[in-house]
Amino acid sequence: MIPAPFDYLAPTSVADALAALAEHGDDAKIIAGGQSLLPVLRMRLNAPEVLVDLGRIPSLRGIREEGDEIVVGAMTPHATVGADPLLAEHAALVGRAVEHLADAQIRHRGTFGGALAHADPAGDLGAVALALDARFVIAGPAGTRTVPAEEFFVDLFETALGEDEILTEVRLPKHTGWGAHYEKFVRVAHQWPIVAVAATVRVEGGAIAEARIGLTNMGNTPLRARAMEEALAGQPLTEDAVASAAALATDGTAPPSDLNGDADYRRHLATVLTRRAVLAAAGA
Ligand SMILES: Cc1cc2nc3c(=O)[nH]c(=O)nc-3n(C[C@H](O)[C@H](O)[C@H](O)COP(=O)(O)OP(=O)(O)OC[C@H]3O[C@@H](n4cnc5c(N)ncnc54)[C@H](O)[C@@H]3O)c2cc1C
Numbered sequence: 423m424i425p426a427p428f429d430y431l432a433p434t435s436v437a438d439a440l441a442a443l444a445e446h447g448d449d450a451k452i453i454a455g456g457q458s459l460l461p462v463l464r465m466r467l468n469a470p471e472v473l474v475d476l477g478r479i480p481s482l483r484g485i486r487e488e489g490d491e492i493v494v495g496a497m498t499p500h501a502t503v504g505a506d507p508l509l510a511e512h513a514a515l516v517g518r519a520v521e522h523l524a525d526a527q528i529r530h531r532g533t534f535g536g537a538l539a540h541a542d543p544a545g546d547l548g549a550v551a552l553a554l555d556a557r558f559v560i561a562g563p564a565g566t567r568t569v570p571a572e573e574f575f576v577d578l579f580e581t582a583l584g585e586d587e588i589l590t591e592v593r594l595p596k597h598t599g600w601g602a603h604y605e606k607f608v609r610v611a612h613q614w615p616i617v618a619v620a621a622t623v624r625v626e627g628g629a630i631a632e633a634r635i636g637l638t639n640m641g642n643t644p645l646r647a648r649a650m651e652e653a654l655a656g657q658p659l660t661e662d663a664v665a666s667a668a669a670l671a672t673d674g675t676a677p678p679s680d681l682n683g684d685a686d687y688r689r690h691l692a693t694v695l696t697r698r699a700v701l702a703a704a705g706a
Contacts, residue, residue, distance in 0.1 A: 425463035432475045436482070436561050439474055443586045444563055446472045452588065454497060454536030457528050482535070484588060485509060490594045495583060496535020498671065501526070503534050508526075513554055513594045515602035515622045519546045522604055526613040535589045538574070541581045541643070543678075543685075544614035548575055548644030549636025554594050554618045562587035575643035597634075600624045603702035605695045606638075609682060615639055616682045617691040619647075619671075622653075622697035630654045630663075633700060640675040640692055647696060649673040659704050661697075668697040 423537040433439040443450050451470035453459050454477070462468050476482055482497035485506045492512050494503060503509060504520035523529060523537075523546045537547045538558070551558075556571045560583060570584045576582060583589060618638035624631045631652040635647040653667035677688035 424471035553636035
């Protein structure tokens, strides 16, 4: 189908983009890589009168090191994120997830910020942002604010972003030296997961010193497997210890039931995938 007609604006600064959003209010919609929005427009599930394209704002692209954080511009494409040496060194979990995200074409068009702003519970990056304690920098009419990952994801396809706000960058605390693994269970290649697990682990002297685990598609938002994380802290790095902690992986989850699997199936998957992800992240 062809989308409903819309006007197209391509501002070259965040200030101009914010002004466009303020002027057009509910009639305007941001477009980033278009990989999620364009299908929605073509199916006429949404028909904004104005599209505000962030693609010509250079300050929204790129990856840099700032103190204890790696800062990823919202408009940085997945392919750039996946190949970035700073992220590989200090937040390896990001690259582990991006290599499984969609196909090469989508990874070249789709953006890090666009995927997180879209907040699809089956999207791969939310669990990663949560596991790494990312901070989301949001520009709006009243200035800039920073929202922790725990508060950014509000509900199904809903974030802390207001209609008149722009996600400008995502700040990832360094996890240098931590092992990382993304375990994704799909029905067909290059698709959203039925369930996936983002795990990053710090191993010290043959024991798990700390583990951070994010769950994809186990509720309306990405979730942290906190009970499992707590059970793992200080445990020896053995299959038995990880398997017994993985029994707690589904605490606090509310997985959906759909044609790909019911909630019980997803709970079972989460138990299996968290065990695999933690062992792989720890290099066991
Ligand atoms: C066939 C296919 C397979 C895919 N497979 C996967 C997959 O396996 N895993 C996965 O995680 N994703 C997958 N995706 C989605 C892909 O990751 C998209 O890149 C992502 O969902 C949206 O990013 P985008 O830059 O294209 O954003 P857009 O589609 O342009 O925008 C998405 C939404 O976010 C809003 N938005 C975008 N940027 C900002 C911003 N900076 N500030 C505020 N709001 C903003 C837009 O208004 C829109 O509502 C797939 C997509 C397709 C088409």
